[in-house]
Amino acid sequence: MTDTQVDAPGRTGGPSREGGSGRLHRLIHGWSANLVQMLLALTQQLLLIPAFLHFWSSDRLAAWLALYAAGSLVIVADAGLQLRAINRFLSFKSCVDCDGRTASFYARMMRIYLGIVVVLGVLLAASTELFPPAAVLGFHAMPTFDTAMLVMTVGTLLALPANLASGLYRVRGKYGRAVWSQNVALLLGQVGQLVAIAWFGSLLAVAIAYVSVQILFALFLIAYDAPRQLPFLRRNRSATSPSWRWSAGQFGLAFPFSIANLTELALANAPMLLVSAMVADRVAVAQWGLIRVIASFVRGVCIQITLPIGAELGHDHAIGDKVRLRGLYAHGSVFVTAMASLIVAGLLPFWSDFFALWTHGSIPNDATLTVTLLLGSAVVAPSLMAFVFANHSNRGDLLVRTKGLQLIAFLILSALLIPRLGPLGAAIAIVASDLLTQVGILTLVIMRQTLAHPLRHTLVLIAVMVAIMLGGWGLGLAIHATMPGTGLQRFLAECAIWVIVVAALASPLLMERVRGRVLAAVPN
Numbered sequence: 001m002t003d004t005q006v007d008a009p010g011r012t013g014g015p016s017r018e019g020g021s022g023r024l025h026r027l028i029h030g031w032s033a034n035l036v037q038m039l040l041a042l043t044q045q046l047l048l049i050p051a052f053l054h055f056w057s058s059d060r061l062a063a064w065l066a067l068y069a070a071g072s073l074v075i076v077a078d079a080g081l082q083l084r085a086i087n088r089f090l091s092f093k094s095c096v097d098c099d100g101r102t103a104s105f106y107a108r109m110m111r112i113y114l115g116i117v118v119v120l121g122v123l124l125a126a127s128t129e130l131f132p133p134a135a136v137l138g139f140h141a142m143p144t145f146d147t148a149m150l151v152m153t154v155g156t157l158l159a160l161p162a163n164l165a166s167g168l169y170r171v172r173g174k175y176g177r178a179v180w181s182q183n184v185a186l187l188l189g190q191v192g193q194l195v196a197i198a199w200f201g202s203l204l205a206v207a208i209a210y211v212s213v214q215i216l217f218a219l220f221l222i223a224y225d226a227p228r229q230l231p232f233l234r235r236n237r238s239a240t241s242p243s244w245r246w247s248a249g250q251f252g253l254a255f256p257f258s259i260a261n262l263t264e265l266a267l268a269n270a271p272m273l274l275v276s277a278m279v280a281d282r283v284a285v286a287q288w289g290l291i292r293v294i295a296s297f298v299r300g301v302c303i304q305i306t307l308p309i310g311a312e313l314g315h316d317h318a319i320g321d322k323v324r325l326r327g328l329y330a331h332g333s334v335f336v337t338a339m340a341s342l343i344v345a346g347l348l349p350f351w352s353d354f355f356a357l358w359t360h361g362s363i364p365n366d367a368t369l370t371v372t373l374l375l376g377s378a379v380v381a382p383s384l385m386a387f388v389f390a391n392h393s394n395r396g397d398l399l400v401r402t403k404g405l406q407l408i409a410f411l412i413l414s415a416l417l418i419p420r421l422g423p424l425g426a427a428i429a430i431v432a433s434d435l436l437t438q439v440g441i442l443t444l445v446i447m448r449q450t451l452a453h454p455l456r457h458t459l460v461l462i463a464v465m466v467a468i469m470l471g472g473w474g475l476g477l478a479i480h481a482t483m484p485g486t487g488l489q490r491f492l493a494e495c496a497i498w499v500i501v502v503a504a505l506a507s508p509l510l511m512e513r514v515r516g517r518v519l520a521a522v523p524n
Contacts, residue, residue, distance in 0.1 A: 026173050030308030033179035038301055040186040046293065048190065049358060055197050058286045058363060062276070063139045065289035067207060069272040070133075071152040075160070076265050077120050080257030082163040084250060085109050087394040089171040090318040099232040106168060106233055108242040110222075112250060113161040124153050137276045144204040151204065155211025162218035165226045170311045174229060181225065185217035256396030260387070260403040267410060267433070268296050271426040278418045287363050288423035290355070295373035298343055302381045305336045306388040314392030329450050330457060330522050333385045334464060340381035341465045344374045345472025346498060349480050353491045369424050376431030378469060382461050383438040386446035398445060406437035456523040475501060 052061055088105055092098045134145040169178040192209030199205070227233050242250075275288045309332040316325035348371065355365040390399050410433040417425025447454040476498055483494050508514045 026175065027308050027312065030175045030179065030311075031305070033176040033183065034304035034307065036183050037179055037186065038297075038304055040183060040190065041300060042297060043190055044186070046297070046358065048193065049290065049293075050360065051194060052197060053360060053362065055201055059139075059282050060142065060203070062282055062286040062289060063142050063145055063203060064206065065272060065286070066137055066139070066276050067145075067148055067152050067203065068210075069269040069289075070149060071156045071207075071211070072269045073265055073273075074153050074156040076258070076262045077116055077157055077160055078163050078258075078261070079116070079251060080254035080259070080261060081109065081112065081250065082167045083257035083261070083391045084254035085164055086167045086171055086314070086392065089168055090314050090392070091394075093315070093318050102168070103232045103234075106164065108246070109164055109250065110161060111241055112247050113164055115247075117157055117160060121154050121157055124157065125150060137273065138280075138282075142203060144202050148203040148207040151207045152211060155207075155215060159211070159214040159218040162221045165221045168226070168230065170307075171314075172230060173311075175308055175311055177225075177229065178221065181221060182217060185213045189213035253396070256400035257391060259407070260391065260399040263403040263407040263410070264387075266407060267430055268299070271414070271430060274414055274418060275423055275426050279422050281422075283363060284422055287366060288369070288426065290359065290363065291366065291369055291373060291423075294347065294351075294370075295377045298340060298347075298374065298377035299380070299384070301343060302336050302340050302377075302384045303388070305339060306332065306385050309385070310388035310392045313389045317389075317393040326451055329385070329389060331519055333382050333457070333461065334522050336385050337381045337461050337464055338468060340378045341468035342472060342502070344378040345469045346476065346495075346502075347374055348473050349476025350491065350494055350498075353480075353494070357488055357491060366423070369427055372424065372427045372431060375469075376427070376434060378465060379431075380434045380439060381465075383434070383443040386443040387438065389450070390442065390446055395446075398442065402437050402442040402445075405441070406433045409433040409436055451523070453523045460523060472498075472502065 049061070052064060056064070085105070089102055092101045092105075128146060128150045132146050133149040134140055134142055139145045166178040166182075169175055189210055189212075192213060193206050196202075196205035196209040271292060272289055276285050279285055279288075309328065313325060313328060313332075316322075316328065351370055351374075352365050352367065355363075355370075410429050413429035413432055414426060417429055419425070421428070444454070447457060451457050476494075479494050479497050483490055483497070485493070509518065
């Protein structure tokens with residue numbers, strides 16, 4: 001049977017509600033950790049590429065990008081269980097024995113995660129033998145590709161149980177601690193990749209360096225840090241194993257979250273695999289992978305901004321505080337939209353110079369593909385706020401309908417457009433599926449259910465997006481047209497001037513009085 005007991009009202013044994021200063025502290029701590037994580041992601045997906053190209057050809061780089069995408073896709077094995085657990089942990093805040101019920105649920109869910117690791121690990125090993133990835137994805141010339149794919153996928157799978165612990169950290173106001181721990185692992189993993197490619201030069205060595213640190217991070221979080229930070233977890237170490245019926249019930253309740261996050265991961269990683277399989281030109285595959293990296297980075301920035309906000313929104317939703325919920329959602333939506341628009345406005349005018357420096361001129365840039373992906377990343381930013389809030393407020397039915405339609409639309413459009421247009425077809429499929437479903441359905445429904453004036457708020461978001469992108473893009477083009485010189489010095493000078501001008505224009509927001517007026521003008 002599923003976990004559907006009625007929670008008793010009243011004060012709980014869990015964490016009490018904190019005031020505005022406590023919320024601000026948690027948000028700042030979470031954002032600072034996420035900022036470092038975004039910089040590390042930038043290092044992984046941007047700055048390591050020139051190092052890889054120093055030792056590898058573009059064909060081998062395309063193989064690594066395919067491995068990286070496959071490893072990222074393994075996260076779908078979570079099957080929505082992390083978000084199911086987060087919503088359940090939030091619901092325990094209104095029950096009598098919050099800590100006790102949390103510990104019991106955590107112990108039973110951890111056993112489910114361990115079962116997933118064992119079963120899927122065996123299936124991955126068998127499928128690699130039956131369907132060699134090198135043959136399926138067109139990397140016949142890479143002798144270690146199949147083994148590297150197995151290491152990448154199984155290694156990522158072994159780190160999966162850390163999702164449950166990090167989800168509990170998010171609910172208990174320790175979101176930043178989990179992210180900081182992961183940041184250390186990411187940094188060590190990047191150092192390991194550089195050592196592996198310099199000493200061994202093989203795909204297999206780099207894959208081992210990448211996943212081994214993830215596994216160590218998972219062991220640290222589960223076995224050492226979580227029991228120390230949350231001592232009540234030790235209560236149920238000897239709890240009985242969950243029944244098959246109870247476990248199946250958790251998968252059923254997690255299914256909507258699974259569909260939602262499967263779509264997000266598919267949009268982030270499956271296009272690389274689809275283009276690898278459908279496009280014969282390996283240079284075009286590498287070009288797509290590199291340009292797609294920056295679009296995924298913009299989307300990742302938006303997700304990282306919204307995750308700490310989502311945890312706070314989930315708390316407000318769980319205790320029924322609609323006033324704080326509306327204010328935080330409205331301000332958070334404007335904030336993530338402004339940040340996405342600002343990043344895209346800064347990338348568009350200088351991208352061609354950066355791409356030439358980044359790839360040493362060995363891979364041509366596709367301006368149409370770049371503009372399509374970057375503009376699409378900015379337009380979809382407000383919907384990511386709605387998506388994260390839906391995940392933290394148990395909107396399973398809405399998520400499964402919306403994200404299921406989005407996944408179907410993406411796959412159909414990809415099958416129709418990629419054979420005809422190549423990588424540009426994949427870009428159009430991503431952006432169109434986002435606009436049709438996540439923006440057109442999910443965002444509108446969440447805003448209508450949450451805000452008092454959703455139409456006014458939507459108009460404000462559009463105005464913010466257009467003003468920032470046109471202003472920043474125009475400023476960048478003007479700087480690009482007037483700046484003399486060539487090469488790295490010219491590029492750095494362009495970026496520095498753009499940042500200085502934008503910082504000067506935004507400096508009035510540092511004044512509390514001006515910032516208060518801006519926030520008060522946001523309709524909620």
